Amino acid sequence: MTSNSPAHPDESLSLRYLDGELTGREASELRRHLDGCWQCRRNLMELQTTINTYLRLREKVLGAADPPTGIPWLPFDQLYPPPATPPPVRWWNVWKLAAMSAALVLTLLASVYLARNPVPKPRQPASPVAVTLPRAAPPRSRPPSPPAPVPVPEAALSPLPLQVRAAQILHELGADLGEPVVIVPSATQALVRANGLDPRRRQTIAAALAIQPGIEFQNIDPVASVPAAASPPTPAQPLRPKLFHAQLLNRLGSPAAVESFANAILDDSDSIAVRAHALSTLAELFPPDARLTASERAIVNTILATHRATLRRHVQSIRNQLRPFLPAAAPAENAAGAAQAGELDRLLNAAFAGAPLALSDPELAVRIQTLLQALDE
Amino acid sequence: MIAFRAQFEALYHQHQTEVYRYLRSMGLSPPDAQEIVQEAFLRLFQTLQSASPPVNPRAWVYRVAHNLGVDERDRRFIPDELPDPDRLPLLDDQTPELLLISKENARRLVEAWLTLSKQQRACLSLRAEGLRYREIAEVLTISTPTVGEFLQRAMKRMREALYD
Numbered sequence: 001m002t003s004n005s006p007a008h009p010d011e012s013l014s015l016r017y018l019d020g021e022l023t024g025r026e027a028s029e030l031r032r033h034l035d036g037c038w039q040c041r042r043n044l045m046e047l048q049t050t051i052n053t054y055l056r057l058r059e060k061v062l063g064a065a066d067p068p069t070g071i072p073w074l075p076f077d078q079l080y081p082p083p084a085t086p087p088p089v090r091w092w093n094v095w096k097l098a099a100m101s102a103a104l105v106l107t108l109l110a111s112v113y114l115a116r117n118p119v120p121k122p123r124q125p126a127s128p129v130a131v132t133l134p135r136a137a138p139p140r141s142r143p144p145s146p147p148a149p150v151p152v153p154e155a156a157l158s159p160l161p162l163q164v165r166a167a168q169i170l171h172e173l174g175a176d177l178g179e180p181v182v183i184v185p186s187a188t189q190a191l192v193r194a195n196g197l198d199p200r201r202r203q204t205i206a207a208a209l210a211i212q213p214g215i216e217f218q219n220i221d222p223v224a225s226v227p228a229a230a231s232p233p234t235p236a237q238p239l240r241p242k243l244f245h246a247q248l249l250n251r252l253g254s255p256a257a258v259e260s261f262a263n264a265i266l267d268d269s270d271s272i273a274v275r276a277h278a279l280s281t282l283a284e285l286f287p288p289d290a291r292l293t294a295s296e297r298a299i300v301n302t303i304l305a306t307h308r309a310t311l312r313r314h315v316q317s318i319r320n321q322l323r324p325f326l327p328a329a330a331p332a333e334n335a336a337g338a339a340q341a342g343e344l345d346r347l348l349n350a351a352f353a354g355a356p357l358a359l360s361d362p363e364l365a366v367r368i369q370t371l372l373q374a375l376d377e
Numbered sequence: 378m379i380a381f382r383a384q385f386e387a388l389y390h391q392h393q394t395e396v397y398r399y400l401r402s403m404g405l406s407p408p409d410a411q412e413i414v415q416e417a418f419l420r421l422f423q424t425l426q427s428a429s430p431p432v433n434p435r436a437w438v439y440r441v442a443h444n445l446g447v448d449e450r451d452r453r454f455i456p457d458e459l460p461d462p463d464r465l466p467l468l469d470d471q472t473p474e475l476l477l478i479s480k481e482n483a484r485r486l487v488e489a490w491l492t493l494s495k496q497q498r499a500c501l502s503l504r505a506e507g508l509r510y511r512e513i514a515e516v517l518t519i520s521t522p523t524v525g526e527f528l529q530r531a532m533k534r535m536r537e538a539l540y541d
Contacts, residue, residue: 011536012529021510021525050536055505057486058402172432174511204509208433210384211425 007256008040009033014047020198024178025270029263162190162214163285164296169208169215171303176281178274181205185285190215244325244351251324262352265321268314269348272375275311276341279304311341315375318348326369327362336374344371385425389418392435395506396442402502403446413449417442436512439503443516482539489538497531500524 009017009030016022017030034041166183170176170192179201184191192209194202194217202219209217248258286292286300319326333340347368350357359367393414400410421438424430431437490498496517503513510528514521 011533012525015529015532016510016525019504019510019528046536046540047532050532050539053482053539054486054501054535057483058502058505169432201509204433204435207388207435211430211434213380
């Protein structure tokens with residue numbers, strides 16, 4: 001559906017648009033259509049008015065935010081029992097714990113002391129009696145180093161388990177699918193950063209992450225951009241004719257059907273790009289040599305498998321739809337990742353949405369087939 | 378533990394009224410709805426301390442409340458979620474806010490609401506409480522596209538009631 005398309009959005013699409021449930025591409029296409037269509041703008045306003053009226057009515061009928069009548073809400077402390085008392089600690093456990101703590105402290109102190117005060121070389125004896133000592137290697141000249149950090153057990157500092165948990169939470173919320181939310185790669189903390197999320201979504205993600213202590217959630221509201229100085233209008237680039245347009249029209253029968261076909265392909269392509277990005281982010285955060293426990297690795301593998309399966313499903317969907325139009329054989333590509341998915345999206349946009357591209361039709365078809373093969377494998 | 382309790386208390390205060398309102402929209406009486414809210418949050422409190430806490434506590438608590446509400450509703454044979462339109466106190470209310478809804482429109486909306494299926498009403502009520510489609514799907518254990526379909530059909534009815 002484009003601004004010059006006669007196709008009007010159906011009610012389901014309009015409602016999902018008002019509810020913020022469309023993908024970025026769907027929403028922008030709908031907005032473009034609305035810009036040029038009074039009838040659809042009126043329909044959308046009617047839908048919004050219906051929602052508003054329903055909400056007002058509902059609030060009145062249900063007593064809305066009224067506190068329940070009769071019985072007051074129980075205070076929190078009465079509703080929930082106090083935390084269970086820990087079991088009594090046996091005296092020998094206390095001593096064992098104290099001894100271990102003391103040993104740890106002594107070790108740490110000794111490490112710090114040795115790092116700051118290297119052991120002096122033994123002086124030559126003052127006595128004239130010759131003493132033959134084994135010759136030690138000459139000391140290396142070292143630049144003065146900053147005080148060594150106090151060694152702390154690595155497990156206590158590693159944020160990896162929390163980063164895995166954050167990845168799991170974001171995955172279950174679907175927030176790893178192209179939303180502006182990232183786990184910031186860091187060796188010292190588990191930080192999730194969002195940039196420009198709508199407040200409700202931000203609240204949902206923050207609440208889910210807050211359940212897991214130790215994960216920091218940071219939100220950055222984008223600064224309103226200053227409008228740039230008006231640049232001289234650039235001549236519009238001639239749009240490339242859509243690939244396979246004539247064959248598609250012949251096969252599907254109407255421009256509306258062709259457009260619907262193209263939109264389905266582009267939606268698949270969107271999903272591929274999003275999944276490939278999620279896969280590459282996870283691979284970067286948790287490389288094969290990351291020190292994960294078996295259960296943490298299993299969580300990461302499950303998320304990876306979900307993304308891979310979905311990506312493959314969309315790739316196969318495109319391959320099936322384009323089978324009559326693509327060459328049977330195409331050069332093989334060794335590896336596939338986010339870059340290939342991005343390139344595929346760009347090429348499909350060129351083929352089906354008229355984006356400009358410096359490739360001939362046969363070259364474009366071969367390249368699309370190559371990328372689809374690579375991503376499928 | 379103290380920080381956890383503080384976080385949970387915030388969650389409880391933030392969502393107790395929403396969940397209560399949702400249960401009232403199912404036709405439960407205020408005391409029943411209130412009791413279920415407290416029960417659902419008590420279960421959430423326990424689950425959050427377990428080995429596998431829910432990822433989305435809000436959706437989880439709605440789901441538990443919904444299931445408890447359905448049980449209660451079935452047990453008490455509550456037939457419909459809204460009273461007879463003719464006996465709505467709303468229709469005699471003349472506050473400035475309500476003047477925005479004409480008596481006729483209110484009546485039509487309520488009649489349209491009464492023709493909706495229970496699932497459609499549940500979707501509509503949960504959406505009115507601010508749940509996203511995915512969360513509604515989780516609460517009602519249906520698919521996200523089905524939520525979209527229920528909502529679309531429900532809104533179509535309501536819109537026709539107002540505009541046709």
